[in-house]
Amino acid sequence: MELPVMTSPRPELADIQALEEALHRPEVRRSRDAVEALLAEGFVEFGASGTVYSRTEIVELLIQEDGNDNDRLRTTNYTLTSISHDAVLLTYESERTQNDGSRRHVLRSSIWKLIGDRWQMLFHQGTIKRG
Known part of the structure; x- marks a missing residue:
């Protein structure tokens, strides 16, 4: 499975968006190696449900998904903001x-x-x- 590769210290919106959207694809979500390659050690998610997830919890949840719900996922309004020389904030909206x-x-x-x-x-x- 081919994941987007982006090593530039000054990323473009399209580059980070491609990494983000890789996590929307079922074949990536079901691959432990792919998800672990995209999520940093120490990763944390605050879910829309109010649940806080660790990297380990998210990896386990994603690889166990059985549906193809992301076919009904639409994303829009991406913006990218630099927050330091080696970190960026990506914001967007999703509709499922x-x-x-x-x-x-x-x-x-x-x-x-x-x-x-x-x-x-x-x-x-x-x-x-x-x-």
Whole structure:
């Protein structure tokens, strides 16, 4: 499985977006090696549900997924902000169509850090968008 490779110290939005979107793909999500390559040691997620997840918990949850729900995931409004010489903040919105036809809108943010020779996600948060 080919993952996007991005080693530049000054990433472009398209580069970090490609890394983020790799985590949306079922074949990446079900691969322990792929997920571990994208998530940094010490990774933490604040889920839209309010649950806090560690790297280990997220890896286990993702590799056990059995559906193809990401076919119904749409992402928009990506922005990239530099927060230090080796870290960036990616923000975007997601919309997932549920089985009952309803839609769930979530505001998302991820911190990506250049660790060694590759960019890895250090933090992710999803917040349900109201109204």
